[in-house]
Amino acid sequence: MDASLVEEVFPPQVRARMEQTAEVWPAGVLEDFDSPDAVDALRTAEVLVTGWGCPPLDAAVLGRAPRLRAVLHAAGTVKTFLSPGVFERGIAVSSAAEANAVPVAEFTLAAIVLGAKRALPLARLYGRRRTQRTAADLARPAWMGAHGLTVGLVGASRTGRRVAELLRTLDVEVLFYDPYTAEADIQALGARQVDLDTLVATSDVVSVHAPATAETRHLIDAHRLELMRPGTLVVNTARGSLVDTEALTAHLVSGRLDAVLDVTDPEPLPPDHPLWDLPNVWLTPHLAGALGNESARLGALVVDELERFAAGEPLRHPVLWPDWDRTA
Structure with a gap:
């Protein structure tokens, strides 16, 4: 090593x-x-x-x-x-993937809570204007705060399961998509199993936790991004290849979606990529895992x-x- x-x-x-x-x-x-x-x-x-x-x-x-x-x-x-x-x-x-899943899940929970609160765009506004501002300054949040949200977890991996456990501290409904996990196992996590299109269309937060394989490349593609409702928060602490970066970028530039991305495809993004400067996007340098x-x-x-x-x-x-x- x-x-x-x-x-x-x-x-x-x-x-x-x-x-x-x-x-x-x-x-x-x-x-x-x-x-x-x-x-x-x-x-x-x-x-x-x-x-x-x-x-x-x-x-x-x-x-x-x-x-x-x-x-x-x-x-x-x-x-x-x-x-x-x-x-x-x-x-x-x-x-030691099980041990590495612990900080990733903790980071994901923080991303969901802060993202749901629209903390990043509001913090940027606050820093730029140096005066007290409220959610009204965002002009367009479809919702704000974690209470009563539906959180969709893509992949019942070690991290996905631990995120579900941590989400029990919040007043949220948890959905799972994982074709390899039995419904009874999903129910034991306090969640409900649905197909992927239903998950992305009905969740306020979509958090990705599947492995990076040929089968899962661009699992969140242009079609599934279109199914998401305005204001949906996309969280990726897994692998960048799971999400179609180009398709996601269009929705983030328009302000239709928000995102917390600890991984991207490519990684890092080119220096002139628009996601670096968008107020509704929080990019972090692949730091969710154990450090x-x-x-x-x-x-x-x-x-x-x-x-x-x-x-x-x-x-x-x-x-x-x-x-x-x-x-x-």
């Missing part, structure tokens, strides 16, 4: 737990798999602990790691570096998995090959 992140992800108390469970390679952190140190380490390694910045774990690397039995990833997706050969070898894989002191959750989850693996117990957060095509 990127060596600069190690102390955040594995602070002393988490690192100490790891060293109680495993013999940790003493020479530091590998940032590639081709150096003499890496070749030496791989020769005897039974477990790889990986993170952001991990280089490809391909057939050539696996060939130099004959004893490897587990890859424990201290971040979200493993698709950026893991080859199918890992699963063909029967190597166990785990991800700073939040990162220790990732390391703690990985050490939990390491302890289970060492004890011969099943991993609690496995990444499974049958789910590969529909997971983040």
Whole structure:
């Protein structure tokens, strides 16, 4: 992994737990798999602990790691570096995506509350005019505030489910669209399952939480943006490719919709893109996921998995090959 992140992800108390469970390679952190140190380490390694910045774990690397039995990833997706050969070898894989979902869900809840309050455009007006202003200054809000809203969540992912749990603190109705999740599971979250067109047409807030796959590219497309009612707030803390940026831009420039976008497609947007300057758009630099002191959750989850693996117990957060095509 990127060596600069190690102390955040594995602070002393988490690192100490790891060293109680495993013999940790003493020479530091590998940032590639081709150096003499890496070749030496791989020769005897039974477990790889990986993170952001991990280089490809391909057939050539696996060939130099004959004893490897587990890859424990201290971040979200493993698709950026893991080859199918890992699963063909029967190597166990785990991800800290569950831990990363916590700050993403918290950020999403904040985005929904602040976006529903039209806080960003009003703050910009306030800063420009330096006098007290009210919602009337916006001239066009279809609604304002979270009370009584319908919030539509696209994807019952780890983050989507946690957002639904957090939304129980608000007086809102929650809708879900997820073709892979049973109605009973959605109801257990205090929500109602609907088709995607119904969700976007009846929600005051549409928040996107699906994985980025070929199937979900532009899931929120021009047609579904047209179905949204004036004043709808679009929140994307998942992946930029889930939303058709060009189609969304037209609705945001006209003022018909509002948006909080932690991710875009492309990312970042070109410097001259109109979304940078729109008062009804809040762009943030892909910061919803674990950062700073939040990162220790990732390391703690990985050490939990390491302890289970060492004890011969099943991993609690496995990444499974049958789910590969529909997971983040």
